[in-house]
Amino acid sequence: MSPQTSRFYEFGRFRIDRAERVLTQEGEPLLLSPKLFDTLLLLVENSGHIVDKDRLMEELWPNTFVEEGNLTQNISVLRKLLGDGGGGQRFIQTVPRRGYRFVAPVKESFEPGADLIIEERLRTRIIEQEVETDGEIAADSGESPPVASVRRWQWSSKRSVLSIGFATLLVSALIVAWWALSHPSPSAAGAATFSVTNVTVRRLTNTGNVAGATLSPDGQFFLYNTSEDHNRTALWLRRLGSENAVQLVPPTSNKIWAISVAHSNNWVYYVASDPSDRDLTSGGTIYRISVLGGEPRKLTDRVHSDVTLSPDDQLMAFDRFNPTACDLIVANASDGSDERVIANSPSSRRFLHPQWSPDGSKILFFDIDQRQDGFYWSLAEIAPTGGAIREVLPPRKQRIWFMTWAADGKGIVMNATDPSTGQPQLYYVSYPDGRTERITNDFVYYNGASVGGNSIVTALKERPVNIWVTEWLAAGQGTPLLRGTSFINSVSWTPAGRLVFE
Structure with missing residues (x-):
């Protein structure tokens, strides 16, 4: 296999690696959002020549209406990053x-590079099946955590007992990518078509302290908030394929949640609240920060909800709960001004988790309806200017936790509880027909869903557990039988000497 050639551009103390899409300063990599990198690369590749604004807008935001201010902002950030003096000239x-x-x-x-390696991804069909147990079983991690509590079951014929040890609940980021991400259809234009029969799963973090994660709209980087020491939280940014994360917000006493990324990939929005306000009675505060950091x-x-942005990043929508009502509000995304209530309800169970559609014509949300036989969840939509509400998914007894639009606007990725196992699945x-298919079909606890490009990022909750076999009254001297991250409710011996657990 012939080696590939890498192309580099050098100017001043800076160097661009075109293949790796990395800008370095004296050998140290600099953090750029994908859109900022594309802006710089386009200018550098045409160095000495004028690049018209229309060409920049068309190549950076193809088939998308974006105001010129986004380009101006990109140029301003690049000048600051490069230390451009003399009025930016x-x-x-x-x-x-x-x-x-x-x-x-x-x-x-140009430099000769390593041989091109094509990664072969296993094409796996997710099969829907009925599960008749209420147990919760997660994937094996191979870890052996310390024992926090012990329960025993005696098997009289061998006078052996089982010990189960549980450790602290761990949460890590997980990415789910569908097959078309690496095998696009030759006829596909733009985002590849989603197919639940072709997905790959990859773990992104192993720290165990991730509270939630969000993908950038182009799927090039993701953000996640972590639980730190002394009940503090922090916000991190990491490019997919990289092991290095940048801390955007250092550990703070406020609880960080509800993270969103602007479609320009230049700004991050998040909500922070007082950790003592567990019921969010006072709600949280929306903050905006550059992907390069800063104040x-x-x-x-x-x-009282996530922040969702219009496709042109000019407006944002969110929920605000009042003592007697819930308001769905649209406001200016740059400074929070010009708030307008587009819908309201006397119930705080309406307009939950608003999500702006990719074409900008509607805002999706879910409702909760309490009836005599229990709670029902449904999906509905409303225009950004208000008006009539249209049902997308009829009420049913399946709890909805989160949902978001697929990149092409032809579907919705939903995080909802599996009625059989009680575990949140994707x-x-x-x-608009509302036909529902499973993306995941296992015993894992998935928390949240964010779509970027052809990928979904979610948080994976795990509880490390160990099972030992030991002689009666000789606990602590047994043999490990099972190590993993399973949600186990009970364990018992069968007359044939086999172990059964759920």
């Missing part, structure tokens, strides 16, 4: 009424 020059020109001398070089900007208070709901 040392690297990137503004050509009035035309566009921009990269004016620094650029040296282009978060406070936008608005008394927020589902795909076709839009």
Whole structure:
């Protein structure tokens, strides 16, 4: 197999690795969002020439209506990152009424690279099946955690007992990518078509302290919040395929939750609340921070839901609970101004977890209805300007935790409880017909769902557990029988000497 050639661009103290999509300064990698990298690369590859604004807008945001202010913001961030002095003319020059020109001398070089390795992904069909147990079993981790509590069952014929040890609940980030991500259809245009029969699963973190995760809209990087020492939380950013994470928000006493990324991939929105306000009576505060870090900007208070952004990043929507009502609000995404209530209800169980559609024409949410025979969950939508509400998924006795649009707007990824096992799983709901299919079909506890490109990121909850066999009254001297991260409710011996657990 012939070796591949890598192309590099060098200017000043900086170097661009085109293949790896990395910008370094004197050998140290710099953090750029994918859109910022694309902006810089386009200017550098056309160094010495004017790149019109129209061309920049078309190549950076193809087939998408985006205001020119997004391009201006990208150029401003790049100049700051490059330390551009002299009014911003040392690297990137503004050509009035035309566009921009990269004016620094650029040296282009090539280096032979390693042989091209094509990763072969196993094509696995997820089979839907009925499960008649209420047990909760997670994947084996191979870990052997310390024992927190012990329960015993005696098997009289061998006078042996079983010991089960549980450790602290662990949460890690997991990514689910469908087959078309690495095997796109030749006729596909844009995002590949989702298929629940072709998925691959990859663990992203192993720290065990991840509270939740969110993908960037283009699926190039993800953010996650962690539980730190002394009841503090922090916010991290990491590019997919990299092991290095950047801390955007250092550990804070406020609880960080509800993370969103702007479609420009330049801004991160999150909600932070007082940890003592467990019921979110006062709600949280929306903050906005650059993907490059810096000081978060406070936008608005008394927020009781995730923040969802319009496709052009000009508006945001969220819930606000009042003593007697729930308001679905749309506001300016840059500063939180111009709040407008587009729908309200006397119940706090409506308009939950709002999600703006990819085409900008509707906002999806779920409702909870309490009836004599229990609670029912349903999906519905409303226009961003308000008006009539349309049902997407009829009420049913299946708890909905989270949901989000697929990138093409033709479906919804839903995190909902499996009625058979009681474990939250991932589902795909076709839009607009509401046909529902399973994405996952196991005993794992999935917490949340975020879509970016052709991938889904979710948090995986695990509880490490060990089972030992030991002689009666000789606990602590037994032989390990099972090590893993299973949610086990009970264990017993069969007359044939086999172990049964659920």
